[in-house]
Amino acid sequence: MWSxxxxxxxxxxxxxxxxxxxxxxxxxxxxxxCESMPLLxxxxxxxxxxxxxxxxxxxxxxxxxxxPLLNILYDSCTExxxxxxxxxxxxxxxxxxxxxxxxxxxxxxxxISLKSVPWYSERPKDMSLGxxxxxxxxxxxxxxxxxxxxxxxxxxxxxxLANMSAYFxxxxxxxxxxxxxxxxxxxxxxxxxxxxxxxSAEYDLSQAQEIQDVAxxxxxxxxxxEIFNCTLTYSMAHSAHLIYAMLYEKSLFExxxxxxxxxxxxxxxIMVKMDFSFSGVIVQEIQKGAIQWPSDRLKKFPELKFKYIxxxxxxxxxxxYIWSLIFKxxxxxxxxxxxxxxxx
Numbered sequence: 366m367w368s369x370x371x372x373x374x375x376x377x378x379x380x381x382x383x384x385x386x387x388x389x390x391x392x393x394x395x396x397x398x399c400e401s402m403p404l405l406x407x408x409x410x411x412x413x414x415x416x417x418x419x420x421x422x423x424x425x426x427x428x429x430x431x432x433p434l435l436n437i438l439y440d441s442c443t444e445x446x447x448x449x450x451x452x453x454x455x456x457x458x459x460x461x462x463x464x465x466x467x468x469x470x471x472x473x474x475x476x477i478s479l480k481s482v483p484w485y486s487e488r489p490k491d492m493s494l495g496x497x498x499x500x501x502x503x504x505x506x507x508x509x510x511x512x513x514x515x516x517x518x519x520x521x522x523x524x525x526l527a528n529m530s531a532y533f534x535x536x537x538x539x540x541x542x543x544x545x546x547x548x549x550x551x552x553x554x555x556x557x558x559x560x561x562x563x564x565s566a567e568y569d570l571s572q573a574q575e576i577q578d579v580a581x582x583x584x585x586x587x588x589x590x591e592i593f594n595c596t597l598t599y600s601m602a603h604s605a606h607l608i609y610a611m612l613y614e615k616s617l618f619e620x621x622x623x624x625x626x627x628x629x630x631x632x633x634x635i636m637v638k639m640d641f642s643f644s645g646v647i648v649q650e651i652q653k654g655a656i657q658w659p660s661d662r663l664k665k666f667p668e669l670k671f672k673y674i675x676x677x678x679x680x681x682x683x684x685x686y687i688w689s690l691i692f693k694x695x696x697x698x699x700x701x702x703x704x705x706x707x708x709x
Contacts (some may be wrong), residue, residue, distance in 0.1 A: 398434060407430075435498065452682070461498070466673070474498055475496075500539075503544060506523060517630070547589065577666060587627060608651050
């Protein structure tokens with residue numbers, strides 16, 4: 366497939382200035398997307414070139430592109446990431462968010478079975494690409510809470526998960542347990558921070574940072590509950606293990622019933638818990654019940670959809686990063702002592 370593209374004029378006025386061989390470009394990007402320059406090119410193509418984005422999202426071998434991106438995100442949780450690495454991480458995450466905006470992508474990732482992922486040491490057997498995407502994003506949220514405390518990273522990870530949540534299909538127990546584990550960690554951290562805020566107030570100490578952290582945790586917990594609601598609403602028949610995990614961790618949800626920020630999101634979970642708790646908590650019985658369960662008993666929430674939009678100050682992110690790539694790999698010599706752009 367050959368496609369014409371002009372990068373200088375709007376699509377309605379475009380004049381073909383050169384041709385792109387989309388299949389060849391796709392194969393090259395799959396082979397090199399772990400590297401900084403190809404990753405940056407992939408971002409700009411997905412964000413700016415509708416033709417290439419549509420071509421890429423129609424691929425049934427999308428795992429060849431997604432696995433290197435997940436590798437970047439996974440490694441960021443196990444290695445020390447410098448400023449250059451953070452840019453690399455953010456771009457990989459933004460690409461995942463852009464991909465998750467597409468319904469076909471969200472469906473197809475659960476149909477792709479992975480046989481071997483050498484870099485993912487925690488991987489159980491018989492897992493889909495969709496399950497691996499969830500595991501890596503959940504791991505990033507959890508790691509971010511304990512180490513980076515980067516709200517931008519947290520929001521984008523959860524946004525990608527939210528975009529996929531209506532299409533979750535046959536998630537294995539291991540993945541569902543990780544979801545519950547993340548909610549548990551967030552809930553416990555939230556309770557500890559509230560205690561700190563109360564203690565600081567008693568001694569008239571500054572609470573600014575703690576209040577920001579509480580808000581970030583509440584935002585994350587709310588998004589997780591929205592994700593669970595969306596899955597129950599649109600994909601209950603394919604969510605037996607997730608329902609089982611909710612029943613097994615039922616005490617985890619009890620605290621949310623009294624919190625005004627979460628009360629609207631806990632109703633559906635309570636309804637499901639009440640109905641399925643009588644099944645003896647057997648996955649096979651839950652599977653049968655989920656298929657027959659009347660969806661009109663759930664409160665209707667809109668399907669979650671988050672879209673990546675470039676920030677107004679995007680130049681502050683990209684210009685230093687692009688120049689750092691030129692400095693590192695461009696083949697030109699610059700006196701490091703005289704460079705001010707990277708440290709300003």
